[in-house]
Amino acid sequence: xxxxxxxxxxxxxxxxxxxxxxxxxxxxxxxxxxxxxxxxxxxxxxxxxxxxxxxxxxxxxxxxxxxxxxxxxxxxxxxxxxxxxxxxxxxxxxxxxxxxxxxxxxxxxxxxxxxxxxxxxxxxxxxxxxxxxxxxxxxxxxxxxxxxxxxxxxxxxxxxxxxxxxxxxxxxxxxxxxxxxxxxxxxxxxxxxxxxxxxxxxxxxxxxxxxxxxxxxxxxxxxxxxxxxxxxxxxxxxxxxxxxxxxx
Amino acid sequence: xxxxxxxxxxxxxxxxxxxxxxxxxxxxxxxxxxxxxxxxxxxxxxxx
Numbered sequence: 001x002x003x004x005x006x007x008x009x010x011x012x013x014x015x016x017x018x019x020x021x022x023x024x025x026x027x028x029x030x031x032x033x034x035x036x037x038x039x040x041x042x043x044x045x046x047x048x049x050x051x052x053x054x055x056x057x058x059x060x061x062x063x064x065x066x067x068x069x070x071x072x073x074x075x076x077x078x079x080x081x082x083x084x085x086x087x088x089x090x091x092x093x094x095x096x097x098x099x100x101x102x103x104x105x106x107x108x109x110x111x112x113x114x115x116x117x118x119x120x121x122x123x124x125x126x127x128x129x130x131x132x133x134x135x136x137x138x139x140x141x142x143x144x145x146x147x148x149x150x151x152x153x154x155x156x157x158x159x160x161x162x163x164x165x166x167x168x169x170x171x172x173x174x175x176x177x178x179x180x181x182x183x184x185x186x187x188x189x190x191x192x193x194x195x196x197x198x199x200x201x202x203x204x205x206x207x208x209x210x211x212x213x214x215x216x217x218x219x220x221x222x223x224x225x226x227x228x229x230x231x232x233x234x235x236x237x238x239x240x241x242x243x244x245x246x247x248x
Numbered sequence: 249x250x251x252x253x254x255x256x257x258x259x260x261x262x263x264x265x266x267x268x269x270x271x272x273x274x275x276x277x278x279x280x281x282x283x284x285x286x287x288x289x290x291x292x293x294x295x296x
Binding site: 040044045048049054055056058059062063066101102105108109112113116117119120218222225226228229232 | 250251257260261262263266267269270271273274277278281282285286288289
């Protein structure tokens with residue numbers, strides 16, 4: 001069977017996706033574990049001491065990947081929400097719903113680890129700087145999406161309302177990303193960007209990228225775990241779910 | 249290797265509290281999320 005002959009549409013049904021997601025989880029979890037082990041080794045034993053910040057800079061090995069994930073997960077979540085609205089596929093809405101708590105977790109971690117870096121480096125746990133404030137708004141957007149989704153009884157209406165909310169919130173992502181350019185922020189500008197060479201030692205960069213890939217794999221694994229929970233809860237009454245329960 | 253001893257490693261050049269809190273918090277979140285999801289998958293509620 002060639003790649004083109006696979007009927008991709010069949011995977012948009014929760015019934016076929018449920019077992020597929022189950023088979024994918026261990027692979028992504030294993031990749032996440034291996035990459036995290038390599039990333040942590042580089043973070044603590046390979047990357048050199050920063051001549052200005054001493055050892056405190058090592059916080060960036062979790063801070064920067066967490067901040068990247070907080071924004072990427074939001075974009076992916078909004079993408080699923082948009083697909084759901086456009087094609088009315090139930091699984092798309094479920095994917096969006098499955099991503100939100102993990103996105104909120106990474107947003108919280110970006111803020112918390114940033115704060116732990118800010119105290120020794122800036123002398124303050126928090127400042128109302130454009131980068132920090134827009135990231136805090138991102139946390140509120142995730143929480144708002146989850147609250148709205150769970151507040152509406154009717155699943156179809158909850159999905160659509162949540163999706164519209166998620167799409168409107170996308171406007172905050174470029175604000176976070178460009179905040180350090182548009183405003184005179186205390187938060188430093190990007191050390192890594194797509195357009196110019198990174199302004200840091202190669203081993204530091206590799207440590208950060210590998211940790212970011214570990215977080216990616218982790219996010220996919222937990223989102224698949226959660227989407228299976230969402231499917232199981234929503235399809236409780238469906239025949240295929242009952243048959244699956246009996247065979248497991 | 250930048251560390252002369254285990255104590256040196258834990259001290260993180262005087263920034264031990266901030267560095268270990270950051271990595272510890274991240275680990276705690278990951279463990280908590282997976283634990284809650286496993287519980288939810290087994291029919292319980294995920295409260296996160």
